[in-house]
Amino acid sequence: DAEITQSPRHKITETGRQVTLACHQTWNHNNMFWYRQDLGHGLRLIHYSYGVQDTNKGEVSDGYSVSRSNTEDLPLTLESAASSQTSVYFCASSETGGFPGELFFGEGSRLTVL
Amino acid sequence: AQKITQTQPGMFVQEKEAVTLDCTYDTSDPSYGLFWYKQPSSGEMIFLIYQGSYDQQNATEGRYSLNFQKARKSANLVISASQLGDSAMYFCAMRPWASGTYKYIFGTGTRLKVLA
Numbered sequence: 624d625a626e627i628t629q630s631p632r633h634k635i636t637e638t639g640r641q642v643t644l645a646c647h648q649t650w651n652h653n654n655m656f657w658y659r660q661d662l663g664h665g666l667r668l669i670h671y672s673y674g675v676q677d678t679n680k681g682e683v684s685d686g687y688s689v690s691r692s693n694t695e696d697l698p699l700t701l702e703s704a705a706s707s708q709t710s711v712y713f714c715a716s717s718e719t720g721g722f723p724g725e726l727f728f729g730e731g732s733r734l735t736v737l
Numbered sequence: 738a739q740k741i742t743q744t745q746p747g748m749f750v751q752e753k754e755a756v757t758l759d760c761t762y763d764t765s766d767p768s769y770g771l772f773w774y775k776q777p778s779s780g781e782m783i784f785l786i787y788q789g790s791y792d793q794q795n796a797t798e799g800r801y802s803l804n805f806q807k808a809r810k811s812a813n814l815v816i817s818a819s820q821l822g823d824s825a826m827y828f829c830a831m832r833p834w835a836s837g838t839y840k841y842i843f844g845t846g847t848r849l850k851v852l853a
Contacts, residue, residue: 666843668841668842673839681840713782715782717839723789725772731780
């Protein structure tokens, strides 16, 4: 079965360190997204990509970067982790032109920055 | 601005009763899709139901129905005959179609607790 997987599922790091969260999907979806989930804020879009070599900033992109070198993967990098980036991170994907076009989510990655 | 508003941070419902979770949206796009997701305590996001802006009828999926009132810009989720397993966080989301993007905007969520 097709799926979307995130790793690591749990990560504790220190302020200032670089962290990369991996996201791999086997749906062959062109569209991939990274969201962060925080209490009282719901899910907020960090970065998204509509295909290989395409990346775009979301509403909370400061301090994060992504790259898309193939269809399956969209790693999220925190260049210098800050305590404000402690959150649960979700990767998601969707079809281009599919109906109804719902998002398929990974299991989430819980990041703690000390 | 495109926005989803869920005004109920938390709700309680008695088992076997129906419950309505509110969602209002704001968009200038003439066509859009509205989605509801369930997030149980285990953390995964589960797609529940979809409503298109041009759909004439309210969407239904088993015990879930979407009360779509376009003029009021509301897309409330109705869960009939609540079960203990319905206890979860529920998110309303919107994807504007006409803007040519595939971005999804989420509300802040409603935490539902079903009481035995």
